Amino acid sequence: EDQVTQSPEALRLQEGESSSLNCSYTVSGLRGLFWYRQDPGKGPEFLFTLYSAGEEKEKERLKATLTKKESFLHITAPKPEDSATYLCALTGANSKLTFGKGITLSVRP
Amino acid sequence: DAGITQSPRHKVTETGTPVTLRCHQTENHRYMYWYRQDPGHGLRLIHYSYGVKDTDKGEVSDGYSVSRSKTEDFLLTLESATSSQTSVYFCAISAGGGTGGNQPQHFGDGTRLSIL
Numbered sequence: 001e002d003q004v005t006q007s008p009e010a011l012r013l014q015e016g017e018s019s020s021l022n023c024s025y026t027v028s029g030l031r032g033l034f035w036y037r038q039d040p041g042k043g044p045e046f047l048f049t050l051y052s053a054g055e056e057k058e059k060e061r062l063k064a065t066l067t068k069k070e071s072f073l074h075i076t077a078p079k080p081e082d083s084a085t086y087l088c089a090l091t092g093a094n095s096k097l098t099f100g101k102g103i104t105l106s107v108r109p
Numbered sequence: 110d111a112g113i114t115q116s117p118r119h120k121v122t123e124t125g126t127p128v129t130l131r132c133h134q135t136e137n138h139r140y141m142y143w144y145r146q147d148p149g150h151g152l153r154l155i156h157y158s159y160g161v162k163d164t165d166k167g168e169v170s171d172g173y174s175v176s177r178s179k180t181e182d183f184l185l186t187l188e189s190a191t192s193s194q195t196s197v198y199f200c201a202i203s204a205g206g207g208t209g210g211n212q213p214q215h216f217g218d219g220t221r222l223s224i225l
Contacts, residue, residue, distance in 0.1 A: 032211040043113075043199050043216030044152075051211065087152070091211060099152040 002027045002092045006100035013078055013107050021073040021086055021103045029093030033071050035064050036087040038102070044087055047073075078107045112136050113217035115200050121223045128187040130220050132200030134180075141183040142201040142214060143167075143175060145194075152199070158183055190224045197221050 005024045013019055025033070032051055036044035048057040050066040057064045061082065063074040073086055083106050089099040112135030122128055132141060143155040144167075154167030156175040164175050172194060174186045187194055198220045205212030 032213075034213050036216075041218070043201075043218045046213045046215055049211070049213050089152075097154070097214065101149070101151040 002090060002094070002096065002098045004088055004090060004098050004100035006086075006088050006103050008103060009101070010104045011106070013075075013105070015079055015107055015109050016077050018074070018076045018078070020075070021105070023071040023073070023088030023100055024069060025071070025088075025090055026069075027090055027092040027098075031091040031093070031095070033066055033088070033090045034097075035071070035073055036089065038085045038087060047086075075105070078105075080107045080109050083107045113200060113202055113215065115198075115217040115220050117220060118218070119221045121225065122190055123225055124191055125189050128190050128222065128224075130185045130198055130200075130222070132183045132185070132217060134183075134202045136202055136204075136215075137180060138202040138204050139180075140203040140205070140214075141177065142203070143173070143183070143185045144199045144201060144216075145169065145196040146199060146219075147196050155185065155198075192224050195222060195224045 003026045007022045032049050034049050035047040038044045048064040053068045055066050061076050065072045085102040085104045087102045091097050114133045116131045142157040144152045146152050153169045155169055155173050156167055158164045158177040176184045200217045201214040203212050203214045
């Protein structure tokens with residue numbers, strides 16, 4: 001069974017303090033790994049798809065990377081508006097989308 | 110933003126009553142999904158559709174039924190609501206396949222359902 005574990009559960013940063021969110025996974029035949037951002041009272045908002053180890057995607061202050069066992073979401077010089085819950089999900093050979101439980105990021109001004 | 114509208118956005122109802130949630134998309138995507146999101150469980154798939162009148166069960170389908178009579182609309186029905194179905198329900202759409210292909214799913218803003 002595919003598994004996704006995100007850590008830490010919650011992270012508090014000072015504005016400008018860069019950090020990384022971790023998504024560890026086990027999967028049979030990775031078809032895609034996805035990162036989402038979710039704001040309170042809203043649905044998950046798609047950020048990135050990664051397909052193979054070594055791939056990187058970047059958008060503004062966010063950069064997602066992928067190895068054979070983990071994905072990282074690096075946040076460079078975060079701002080308070082980056083505060084949200086970040087979800088990692090993947091699809092394996094069974095075509096089933098499996099979500100992690102999310103990391104709640106709080107960025108203090 | 111993906112054109113997904115969920116209605117209603119909030120609903121409070123009583124145990125034993127039927128409830129129908131609606132998802133409407135303007136993207137003409139083939140695949141549509143219903144999830145529930147609960148603290149400690151994350152997002153769990155209830156049912157999904159891979160075309161008009163083509164639906165299948167997800168991991169938590171008991172007590173739920175779905176229908177898709179048009180490409181743009183996907184309905185989730187709780188035939189006789191129970192308190193354990195109190196949750197936030199999200200609809201998602203995707204251009205690519207199955208319960209989760211290699212194309213991302215895009216989500217609506219959810220329906221907060223409380224069953225008393």
